[in-house]
Amino acid sequence: MVYQAYKLPIFARQEEREMKQVVLACPRCDFIIAQFTEEQLETDTRKQKRYRYLKSKDTLCPNCLTKTRKLVESRGAEAEAAIAKAPKAKSAVIEAAGEEEEGGLAHGEVGTPHCDMLEEGPWPSHVTQLKKTRYHLQMYEEGLRIRQTQWGFGGYVSLPGVAAGILVRASARPEIATGANFVRVLPPSGGWYSTRTLRTLCDIADEYAYGLLHLHSAGGDVEILGITKENLRPAVDALNSNGLDVGSTSDAFRNTVECLGASRCDAVLADAAELRNVWYRHFLDDVQYPRFPHKLKVKFSGCPNDCARCQQKADIGVIGVFRDAPRINQERLQEWIAQGGDIHRIVMNCPTRAMEYDGQTLTIDDESCVHCMYCINKCSYAIRPGEDRGVAITVGGKLRGKYGPLLGKVLYPFLPLTPPDYPEIMEAIEKIADVFDEHAKRKERLGDFVFRVGMDQLIKWMGLEPSPRQMAQPRDNVFYHWEPEELQTNGHPPAAAEPSR
Known part of the structure; x- marks a missing residue:
């Protein structure tokens, strides 16, 4: 009995903490932006992160469209009162209060006035095509109404044997759609699709998803949108059985982007599509199974024109070059x-x-x-172009990150082209990835890593001889570091020696 008398108050306090509400409301219209329990804020890291984000960042109220970071926080009884008086969201799910009006909506019918406006006029409308799919058009309507997407990043999903390639989009309107998975399909090299491949992708999207394809994402992938959880495995199996694979998520090699190369361009110096094929076969495990501190993007350009934007967007860029005169x-x-x-x-x-x-x-x-x-x-x-052709490899290009946009820096000024396996190029990429894996911090992009440690340290870890072709210009100050093995006495006693008397 003593034991029970001692434990019951603890259980009661725990239950009270689990039930005690914490709400963040709009200061203008009292709309509830987010609702938590005290127990969630103490134990759930995702809820804690969401709470801190809302308290420190500008938030757009979906009800009155006010943008503010001064949300009103209430706890306990005050939170219950705030919930009771909070207005309902002006959702696009409209219910007529009473009798049906002429030209209006019947009880329970859904209205999409903003989407309907996009169908007006003599031109084709994407909304008309969306209505033929299983996509939640109400989500699009809400996004148009408040001028902000109602989908957000919800993390990654893994299946047995499928560690990368599946993502989740979280919903800001769970009363309309609770969320959606989508799969990233690795495309053929150069973006060349046969009609059979396109039909296969469309059939899989119709059978297992919304019936929508995203061609192409920023990373060059094909995305099949709106796959339910129970359809993920059948969809991936259907892709695999048709010679397609998934990947390009999480902290792995992402899908490559390469120029069209010799198929369309007469300035090509290196076959970018074939280089991508060899790279894909060489690094398939690292594409599908994340192992790096952060994602790695590889791009291939066939000539210095750099149509694939290796220097701007590639963690590792491979660019065709030539050494002799034109x-x-x-x-x-x-x-x-x-x-x-x-x-x-x-x-x-x-x-x-x-x-x-x-x-x-x-x-x-x-x-x-x-x-x-x-x-x-x-x-x-x-x-x-001249006949002495090869590739240069750049590292560290990116558009976002801790230190902002960074252009890629030349690490290998020239590597020879030795088909069919291009061993020098593949070994160089593998060495860069290994150094990054060993020395970079968690969630640190390769460009931020190079910015932090410096090119001289990276060259030492790579085991390369420094070259003037790796420098954009000579330095303009004398503030530099000398290694101990580089020091010379120049006739003077070493600094650690005893002074002569």
């Missing part, structure tokens, strides 16, 4: 000039003034040429 066909050059081509403008705009034209012959100084492709882009009919 080749000039003097006869074709004269034909191009005779047809109105302005060779003098090309000569004047050469960034290193490496070109000279004497009225008959164009010459390029190989020692001054930086192989920027300007003259080749302007006069590809007569000027072509």
Whole structure:
């Protein structure tokens, strides 16, 4: 009995804590933005994170559209009173109060006035097509009404044998839709799809999902939207049976983006699509099973024009380059000039003034040429890239992160092309990934990692010899660090020696 008398008050206090409400309300209209229990705020890390976010960031009230970070917090009895007097959200689910009005909505009928406006006019409407699918159009209506999406990131989902490729979108309107899973499908190299592949993707989306495809995401993936939890395994199995695979989520190698290469471009120096095929076969495990501190994005560009934006967006960028001077066909050059081509403008705009034209012959100084492709882009009919071709590898490009946008830095100025397996390129990418995996902090992008440790330290960890081609310009100050093995006495006693008397 003593034991029970001692424990019962504890259980009562715990039950009271579980039932005690904490609400955050809009200061203007008293609409409840979020509702928690005290027990959740003490034990649930996700609720704690959500609570701190709402208390520190600007929040848009979905009822009155007021944007504020001064939410009114109430606890206990005050919270119960706030819940009782809080207005209901102006949801797009409209119920007529009483009799049906002429031209209005019957009881329980759903209205989508904003979506209906997008169907007006003589042009095709995406809303008309959305109505043919199983997508929750009411979510789109609410997003249009308050000018903010009603979907948010809800985390990743794993299945046995499928560690990456499945994501969740959390719903801000659970009365309309509780949430939605979607699957990222790894596309063919270069973005070339056969009609059979497209039909297969459409059939799987119709059978297991909303009936919607996202072609393409920012990472170049195909996304199948709105797959229920019980349909995830059948959908992935259907993709696998048709030669398609899923991936590109979490802290793994994400899907690559590569230029079209030789299939459409005559300036190509490296076959980007084939490089991607080799990379995919080499790193398949790291694509599907996360192991890095943060995600790694790899991109392939076939020439220095960098249509895949390796330097801007790739953690690891592989760019086709050439080392010898551009080749000039003097006869074709004269034909191009005779047809109105302005060779003098090309000569004047050469960034290193490496070109000279004497009225008959164009010459390029190989020692001054930086192989920027300007003259080749302007006069590809007569000027072509050199024959000594390979790739350069950049590291650290990104658009977001701790230190903001960063351009990729050249780590390997030149690596040879040795098909069919390109071992030098694959080994370099693998070495970069291993150094990043070993030394980077948790959730630190490769660009932020390089910014923190410096290129000199990265080069040491990579086991590379420093090259002037890795520098954009000489430094403009004398504040630098000397390694102990670099120190020289220059005739003076070492600093640690005893002074002579």
